[in-house]
Amino acid sequence: MGIEIKIALNEGLYLKDPQDSVLGRNIIKHSILLLSDLGFEAFNFKKLAQEMNSTEASIYRYFENKHLLLLYLVSWYWEWVAYLIRINTLNIDDPKRKLEIIINSFVSASVDNPTTDYVDESKLHSVIIAEGMKAYHTKEVDEENGKGFFKNYKQLITMVAGVISEINPTFEYPYALASNLFEMSNNHIYFAKHLPRLTDIKVGENKYSEVEKMLNYFATNLLR
Template sequence: MKQILSNFKIQVNENIYLKDPESSKLGKKIIDHSILLIDEIGFEHFTFRKLAEQIQSTESSVYRYFENKHQLLVYLTNWYWSWIEYKLVFSTHNIADPTTKLELGLEIATRAPAEDEQFSHVNEVKLGGIVVAEFSKSYLTKEVDQENQEGYFATFKRLVSLLAEMIKEVNPEYPHPKSLISTVIQGALHQQYSREHLPSLTDCKNDDELVQFYKNLVLKQINF
C-alpha cells in the first residue's frame, strides 16, 4: 500500500487524447477553461471554437489535444474518478476496521467534492458538477463497446472494484458487491442532480443526508 501511495498520480488512459494535456501549459489551460465553460453553458452548447476564444488560442490548437468534445468529456470524467480514487486510497489505507473503512470510502464516493489545492489547474467543485450533470453522456453512446475495449472507462471500473473489495472485507458472502457499488455511485450523482434541479425527487436536502442515506443502504444490504 505504501508503494501504491508513493507512486499514485492522476492517470488518464492515453487512448482518450491525442496529446497529453498535462504535458504543456496550453494543455492545462484547455482543461482548466473547458471545465469553467462547460459548467457555465453546459456540454450541449460547448464547442472547441468557444473554448478557443476563451483561452485566446485557435480551434486547431485544441484539436491537437482532443479529437472531439466527446473525448474531452471522457477525459474530464476520467480525471475526476482518478482523483476520487486517489482520495479513497490515501484516506483509507491505515484503517484496520473493515466497516469503518467502507463507510469512509462510501462518503468519499458519494459526497460532492471540495476544491483540492494540489491541482491548481482543475476546479474540482465545478468538475464535480459536470460529472453530476454529464457523466452518463460519456458512455451512453453507440461507440461504448469499442471505447470500453480501449480502456476509456477503466478508471471508474477500478474505483467500483476498490469499493467492492471493501464490501467483501465486511461480508465475504455478499454476492453482488460491484452491482451495489456502481448503483450507489451513479445513484448519488442522480440524487445530487435532483437536489439542485428536481428537488421533489429526493429527500436528501444536503450532502450529510445523502452520505448517510447511502451508508445505511449499503450496510443494511450487505449485513442481511
C-alpha cells in the same frame, strides 16, 4: 517545483497529453468551467478557444472531439476519487469504516486538491453530476471499452466492491452495490437540485450530508 501529481489516464483519450503543457492544462481548466456554465450540448471548442484566448485548431491538437474531452475529465474524476479513497483509508483496517470513507469521498470529492491548480475539483464534481453519464452512454461504448477507456471507472468500482466483500463475503452483489452507490450519489444530488420530487433528501451549496447519510443507510442495511 513542489510535488506534482500526474494522473495516469489512457493515452487513447487524447492526441497530446494535456498535462504536459501550459496550453493543455489551460484546456482542462477552462473546459471544466465552461462545461459547468453551458452544459455539454452547448459547449464546443470554438467557445472554449475564445474563453481561453486560444484557437479552435490548437485545442483539436489535444483532443479529437468534445466527447473525448469529456471522457478525459470523467476519467480524471474517477482517478481522483480513487486517490482520495486510497489516502483516506491508508491506516484503516475496519472495512465498515472504509466504506464510510468511500461514501464520503463519493459525495464530497468537491474538496479542492492543492497540488493540481488547473483542476477545480468542486466544479469538476458538478460537471460529473450533470454530464458524467453521457461519457459512457454512447453508441461507441463497446468500441471504446475495448480500448480501455473506462478502465479507471472499473478499477474504482472493483476497489469498492472489494471493501464490500470484506464487510460481508456472502453478499451477492458487491459490484452492483459499488456502482450503485457511486451513481446514486451523483443522481440524488442532481435530483435534489433539479427534480426534488424524485428523492427525499435536500442539499445545500456543496453541503451533501443528507446524501451521505442516505448512502450509509442503504449500504449498512444491505450488508448487515
